[in-house]
Amino acid sequence: MINKLSNAQIAWRAAQDIEDGVYVNLGIGFPELVARFQPAGREAVFHTENGVLGFGAAPPSGAEHWDLINAGKKAITLKPGAAFFHHADSFAMVRGGHLDVAILGAYQVAENGDLANWSTGPNDVPAVGGAMDLVHGAKRVAVVTEHVTKHGQPKLVRRCSMPLTGVACVNRIYTSLAVIDIESSRFVLREKLPAVSLDELQSVTAAELKIDGTVVDLTVPGDVS
Amino acid sequence: MINKLSNAQIAWRAAQDIEDGVYVNLGIGFPELVARFQPAGREAVFHTENGVLGFGAAPPSGAEHWDLINAGKKAITLKPGAAFFHHADSFAMVRGGHLDVAILGAYQVAENGDLANWSTGPNDVPAVGGAMDLVHGAKRVAVVTEHVTKHGQPKLVRRCSMPLTGVACVNRIYTSLAVIDIESSRFVLREKLPAVSLDELQSVTAAELKIDGTVVDLTVPGDVS
Amino acid sequence: MDKTKFNLAEAVVDIPDGATVMIGGFGGAGAPIELIHSLLERFRATGHPKHLTLVNNNAGNGHVGLGALIECGTVKRLICSFPRSVDSRAFSQKYRAKEIELELVPQGTFAERIRAGGAGIPAFYTPTALGTDLARNKPVAEFDGRMYLQERWLKADFALIKAEVGDEHGNLTYRMAGRNFNPLMAMAAQCTVAQVRRIVPAGRIDPETVVTPGIFVTRVVEVSDPQQEEQLNRAGAIF
């Protein structure tokens, strides 16, 4: 039984790649955790597509302003230097290439960079939100995800079988087992848990993992949660 | 020798058709005069394409703010209820059909509604400004103009010979001799100076003047200047 | 000029059957709950307006505001980006029963289409949704070696929006992230109705801080203590 990373630990690892002074959009849910783990001495500015730049943590219960929420409709607070704007300006930031990083969740990521994260299929009430805009706007699109589904199915695949959010848009994937880049339409393994062998990792990945240089040990502080 | 209307008198006549509460853009130069003659009890809101809604008269000399100017780069003042905005929002107002009236100058107006008012030809340094946007944006486009050029050439023509500002865009023309509507690609005479006969008016107009109902006497108070 | 002489009932009395109505807000933030409820009361009393096409980012939450409006059956068609919420049963039930049509639009495209409607831009190109199911039947074109989708403007007969301060000319400011789609919808409708927390005389809003210039606004109604969808839902409210 592999001791895979928790969501918080995956988020911690993703946070280590966020440089000082960059503009970041975090998808609803799991990706929101990344904000908790900004490395000391670095300050990123967080963008939420519903019209706030420079927001901070959730307020204490009872102190919410319900006109001050994030894309997930959760109450937020402001940091010094924040700004409000309308939705067209907000997506001008996204689509116009002004965001440095977007970190999103995924149902599936394909080795060609395709992402599926908005619809599980025709039986769903479809809901897309801002995901399709984010994947084409940010300079770098990263995904945080379990390496496999609850049922053990690979989420990293040759081609997505679920409805696409965007074509050839993902640059890097942080999973519960590894850190993988997408380069020239191939998965390139950058880091893996030391306890997982390359064969084991390949067996839960539905497309070839290319090795290009050293594969670094993926280590996360034990107290991250 | 016909006692034709002065520019101020033409502007006075045009101002009589501006209803209470409408949004108006006045072209640079001659059309700016129209603002002086708002009928008592009516309040129009003036738009200038460089980002001000609700401006008023020029300030006294020496009291100018040179960041508070109109499209003609002349200093203006603000009325209560004014607003500033950037150029994309300003032309959203224009092109989006939010202005009620635009009043422009003209080199030539054709019976099909074509307007030429931006270029006298290839020897000019060309300069267009906002004229081409205004003619397609406002709900009603009116022209104020001398009936003929300085050299006595008709300015109301069958087809414009000068470079067009817009196609089929003019609704009404206020000249130094008459008020003429454009309907179904024809000049329809609405008002003329009592001292000018229909034949005389036709002789200085290079397309047929249609009569449709009563032609009203065009009268302007003598003290307008 | 005074655009503030309306009460909540008068503000929505002339919305006709079959109208396209934009409603501001992102979830509950910036949602004009009182205007929506006024419209719903009129529908309950008169049976009109019916067969509405609604334009809102979401599809309501619980049994108040947009959720209640959808529940009552007056909405024929919804154009939105995210018809899912903590409790969006009102919409999902009608959607699954095929009693309501859905046009799903990516959020940035949704915002830009509304702005285009207000700005007189009949169509534009965007990379968003290219190669996805939401690109079906849309024209594509290449610019500078990259492919883009063509999207059309979105306009409405009425917009119901929520703002913070409004003046007699219809100039508006907003409150925090309650701004969202409200300024865009104000531009894109023939008749824009704004509920504001406070009406002030012309000249009281600093011209530098006006967010929506009055030219985009038709009617301003004061609702000095507006309700918030989130709080209504936490209290289990049903309208």
Added chain:
Amino acid sequence: MDKTKFNLAEAVVDIPDGATVMIGGFGGAGAPIELIHSLLERFRATGHPKHLTLVNNNAGNGHVGLGALIECGTVKRLICSFPRSVDSRAFSQKYRAKEIELELVPQGTFAERIRAGGAGIPAFYTPTALGTDLARNKPVAEFDGRMYLQERWLKADFALIKAEVGDEHGNLTYRMAGRNFNPLMAMAAQCTVAQVRRIVPAGRIDPETVVTPGIFVTRVVEVSDPQQEEQLNRAGAIF
């Protein structure tokens, strides 16, 4: 994050030969005279940058600011809507001598192309200029029974803009009609340099009144008592 650690010389030192540079302002209102003069001083001292493409609504007035920059010969091409002013000889002489290229764009299309550049919209349709000489060689398309012209986005390597207050994050406010193209150009350039009358710490500008959010701004330089083109020209100034 602190974007305010630049002086006027440092702010323009890396504009390369052949760059496209947007310069804010409508006539003299909102024109960043000191940034323009800093660029001009660099050109006089080093011969660079040369062969610039400038994007400004006008073509300068007199022998200061934009007029002086055009006069010095560093501008290869000008994209503008109205290259005429009380004294636009600097431009007209070079234009007639074919020493400068001109792309003339209707003002609303000019503004919208810049916004499109900033907003990631590669092309859009407008009724403006249809059937005129300025529509030559542009694609047309019909929407809802009316014809429109296709126009392309406009982007730049650098934008030099003028604002009123700026903070460490690059958030900006403007002064009256000095706003004009400045917020749009800020969005459309790879590197946006803003001169402001006053720099304040982050948190001092009310988030509700920020006009240009800092994400669009790269460098902020304080010029506490900026010159105004109109006043310089009335004084007969020559830079």
